Amino acid sequence: MSTAVNESAPGGAARQAAGLPRLLPAAPEDLHAHLARYGPTPYRGRTNLLIDDIETSGLTGRGGAAFPVYRKLAVVARAGVRQGRKVVVANGAESEPASRKDELLLGLAPNLVLDGLQLAAEAVGATEAHLYLHYAPGPQILRALAERSSRGLDRLAVTITQAPPRFLAGQEAAVVNRLGGGPALPTFQPPRVSERGLGGAPTLVQNVETLAHLALIARYGPRWFRAVGTSDEPGSMLTTIYRPDAKTHVREAAIGTPLEALLGAGADVQAWLVGGYHGTWLPMPEAAGITLDNASLRRFGAAAGAGVLAALPSDRCGLTEAARVTGYLAAESAGQCGPCLNGLPRIAAALAELAGAGHRRRTLADLERWSGLVKGRGACNHPDGTVRFVRSALTVFAPEIKRHARGQCSATDRRPFLPLPDGIPTREEDWT
Amino acid sequence: MAETLRVNPIACTGHGVCAELLPELVALDEWGYPIVDPRPVPPALDRDARRAVAACPTLALRLLRSEQPARSG
Numbered sequence: 277m278s279t280a281v282n283e284s285a286p287g288g289a290a291r292q293a294a295g296l297p298r299l300l301p302a303a304p305e306d307l308h309a310h311l312a313r314y315g316p317t318p319y320r321g322r323t324n325l326l327i328d329d330i331e332t333s334g335l336t337g338r339g340g341a342a343f344p345v346y347r348k349l350a351v352v353a354r355a356g357v358r359q360g361r362k363v364v365v366a367n368g369a370e371s372e373p374a375s376r377k378d379e380l381l382l383g384l385a386p387n388l389v390l391d392g393l394q395l396a397a398e399a400v401g402a403t404e405a406h407l408y409l410h411y412a413p414g415p416q417i418l419r420a421l422a423e424r425s426s427r428g429l430d431r432l433a434v435t436i437t438q439a440p441p442r443f444l445a446g447q448e449a450a451v452v453n454r455l456g457g458g459p460a461l462p463t464f465q466p467p468r469v470s471e472r473g474l475g476g477a478p479t480l481v482q483n484v485e486t487l488a489h490l491a492l493i494a495r496y497g498p499r500w501f502r503a504v505g506t507s508d509e510p511g512s513m514l515t516t517i518y519r520p521d522a523k524t525h526v527r528e529a530a531i532g533t534p535l536e537a538l539l540g541a542g543a544d545v546q547a548w549l550v551g552g553y554h555g556t557w558l559p560m561p562e563a564a565g566i567t568l569d570n571a572s573l574r575r576f577g578a579a580a581g582a583g584v585l586a587a588l589p590s591d592r593c594g595l596t597e598a599a600r601v602t603g604y605l606a607a608e609s610a611g612q613c614g615p616c617l618n619g620l621p622r623i624a625a626a627l628a629e630l631a632g633a634g635h636r637r638r639t640l641a642d643l644e645r646w647s648g649l650v651k652g653r654g655a656c657n658h659p660d661g662t663v664r665f666v667r668s669a670l671t672v673f674a675p676e677i678k679r680h681a682r683g684q685c686s687a688t689d690r691r692p693f694l695p696l697p698d699g700i701p702t703r704e705e706d707w708t
Numbered sequence: 709m710a711e712t713l714r715v716n717p718i719a720c721t722g723h724g725v726c727a728e729l730l731p732e733l734v735a736l737d738e739w740g741y742p743i744v745d746p747r748p749v750p751p752a753l754d755r756d757a758r759r760a761v762a763a764c765p766t767l768a769l770r771l772l773r774s775e776q777p778a779r780s781g
Contacts, residue, residue, distance in 0.1 A: 464716045613717035614741035649737050655718045 282380055283517075283525040295504055296512055297528040299488050300384050304416050307423035310387035317391045317429055318494045319398055324353055326399040326494055333498035334510040335490065339367060339446065339483030340554070340582040342509075342570060345490065348480055351470040352400040355478035363474045364402040364432075365455065366393045368409045368484040369439040369446030372552045373604075373697050374584045377514035377526045378484050379411070385488060386420035390434065392487025395494050397432050400480055405432040407484075408451050410439040440707050441697060443553070443608035447656050448481045459707035461610050462656035483582075485514050505531035509569045513583050518694065520544050520589035531580075532569045539587040546590045547672050549694070551581030553601050554661025557594070557668040577668065586694060593687035595676040597694050598669035599624070599631035604696050605662045610707075616659045619650035623666055633683040640677075643670065710748035710774040713757060717741075719768035726769050730760040748774050 282300050305313070320326050331346035352362065366389060370378040382389055390407075397405050407417070413436050424430045437455050439445040445460040452473045454460035473479025482490075489511060493501045502510040509531045516526050519540050529538055539548055541564040548558045556578035558566065566572050570579050588594050606624035611617045626643045629635045647667055650659035670677070679686055713733060722740040732753055733745040749757045749771070761769045 464718045614720060614722050614739055615717065615737065618739040618741075649743075653717055653741070653743075655716070 281523055281525040282384065283527040296530060298492060298512055299381060299388065299485065299514065300526070300528055304384050305387065306416075307387055307420060307427065307429075310385070314388075314391075314495060317394055317491075319395065319431070320494075323399060323401040326395060326490075327353060329493055329498050330399075330490060333493045333501040334505075334508075335486065335493060335501065336509070337483055338485040338489065338513055338582065340372075340552075342579065345482065345486060348470050348482070349396065349399055351468075352402075352478045352480040355471060357401070357403060358472075358477045359475060361404060361475060361477035362400065362402045363404050363406065363455075363477050363479040364393060364397045364400065365406045365408055365451055365474075365479065365481045366390075366434075366484050366487050367446055367448075367451055367481050368407065369451065370410055370582075371439065371441075371443050371446040372582055372584055373443070374516060374518070374552055374586070374695050375582050376516045376524065377583060380526045381485055381488060381514060382409075383414055383416050386417045387424070388488040388491050389484045390420055390424060390430065391494075392482075392484075392489070392491035393434065394430055394432065395491055396480060396482060396487060400478075402432065402480065405430075405434045406455055407434050407436045408439055408446075408455065409436065410441055410445065412438060442707060443605065444610055444656060444658060445707075447658075449656070451481050452479055454708070461612060461707055462654075462658075464655040506569050506571070508571055513568070513580065515568070515583035515585050518584075518586035520587060524695075529568055532567050532572075535566050535568055535585070536564055538568065539585055541587075544590050545587040546592075547588045547594055549584070549586040549588065550578045552584035553605060553665055553694075554657070555579070555581050555584065556664055557598070557672040559672045577664070588693060589689070591687060591689040592693050593631070593676060593685050593690070594669065594673040595627075595631045595680060596685070596687065596690075597692070598666070598673060599627040600692060600696065601694055602627045602662065602666055602669075605658070605665070609658060610656075613654045613659070615650045615653040619646045619659065620662060622646050623650070623662070627666060627669070630677050630680060632680065633685075634681060640670075711754075711757075711771040712746060712748050712774050713744040713761075714770050714772050715742055715744055716768045716770065719766045720764075721766050721768075723765050725763045725765065726760045729763055730756050733757065734760065742769070744769075 327349045335345045336342040368378045440460050447462045449463040450460040452469045455474050469479045505511045512528050512530050602624045606620035609616045609620045623646050626639050647663045651663045726742050727734040727736045735743045
């Protein structure tokens with residue numbers, strides 16, 4: 277997988293709102309450059325102190341769920357140390373195959389993420405810290421850890437664990453299972469991992485971008501953080517952008533930015549995909565006025581997720597794209613829950629049938645029924661996210677479904693547009 | 709205290725005993741997995757519900773106090 281271009285860098289092609297980018301420097305920053313820019317890690321001296329600032333800042337998780345960060349911090353801070361342990365995890369698994377932002381962030385600003393990890397650990401009173409990645413750690417990360425250790429900056433040693441290349445490997449309970457030496461599979465909750473996680477110890481799992489924001493809030497305060505974004509959803513977020521007229525790139529955008537400014541809405545764009553493969557297809561030009569915040573996206577049944585944004589070119593077949601991705605999602609079911617195990621492959625096969633030439637009369641009704649049967653019936657949100665993706669595709673690409681029923685297809689370019697991993701692993705050992 | 713039925717979907721292997729013992733609150737989907745009524749168990753069905761919970765071969769069916777939060781991803 278190629279590293280995405282950083283379009284947020286100062287002097288980059290993209291025009292940015294005042295004060296951005298916050299997270300992404302133009303070139304990798306080692307500890308020396310990091311300290312010159314930010315100074316040392318601003319420890320508060322005891323637990324809990326940072327949590328009020330995080331609450332005031334309005335920071336939400338940037339891994340996809342947009343859960344208020346202070347609430348998880350508070351739960352883990354309140355919990356007692358169990359079996360001598362309390363755990364924090366920087367989650368860089370980035371298991372969305374279309375997302376590139378976490379890997380780019382860790383390559384460019386590893387010290388910001390590691391500051392955030394140590395500060396979160398201090399805030400909740402953690403006894404151990406982990407970094408969870410879907411690849412072997414790159415030289416920037418290893419160097420940052422070594423430099424921090426020799427300078428005595430890190431109060432907790434950081435253990436790196438590699439995630440398997442599976443879509444669900446970054447799910448919170450899956451992370452905890454993998455760190456415990458088991459397969460990276462979701463579990464049935466409650467209890468949440470914040471109450472009983474790794475080895476039964478209270479465990480805070482935060483996305484690496486979330487921790488980088490936290491490290492900046494610890495330095496500059498909640499008012500600074502709220503200077504961009506909307507009042508309900510403050511701050512900025514990293515987005516990974518796919519559009520017809522540009523290379524795949526990562527861009528830090530203020531929450532509330534018009535999506536048109538990020539994705540384009542010209543005649544060369546037929547639909548947007550917002551929120552990645554658990555996300556939502558939005559029709560063009562109907563959705564063209566929407567902005568990058570969940571209040572606006574919710575009106576279209578969408579959410580920003582982990583910031584994967586795609587503008588599907590007009591010369592591609594959205595139905596074919598949706599069928600391809602759904603096939604991948606079905607193969608990525610952990611296979612633990614009956615409705616997901618049985619429903620997703622059938623949904624994927626039905627969508628593939630629609631994307632072929634001609635389909636059986638009952639296929640659309642089957643799809644709708646199966647979608648209803650899997651939604652809300654998994655231990656994790658994989659069936660729900662898949663159904664959101666599929667249902668929005670059926671709506672937005674309804675005209676294309678009719679064309680395919682007549683044996684036609686409007687695409688003139690048949691190359692795949694949305695990225696999928698090469699070769700989908702299906703063996704059980706691939707979860708470790 | 710009102711209680712609701714809840715299935716642990718990982719533990720459930722679709723034996724279907726719950727639907728046999730408690731058809732008022734449990735239906736089976738087309739693959740044999742239970743679809744439980746999300747509403748609180750009415751007092752009249754309390755005993756049957758407890759019987760269904762006890763009879764589940766994989767201990768996947770539980771009675772939970774109604775306020776308990778739903779699963780979140």
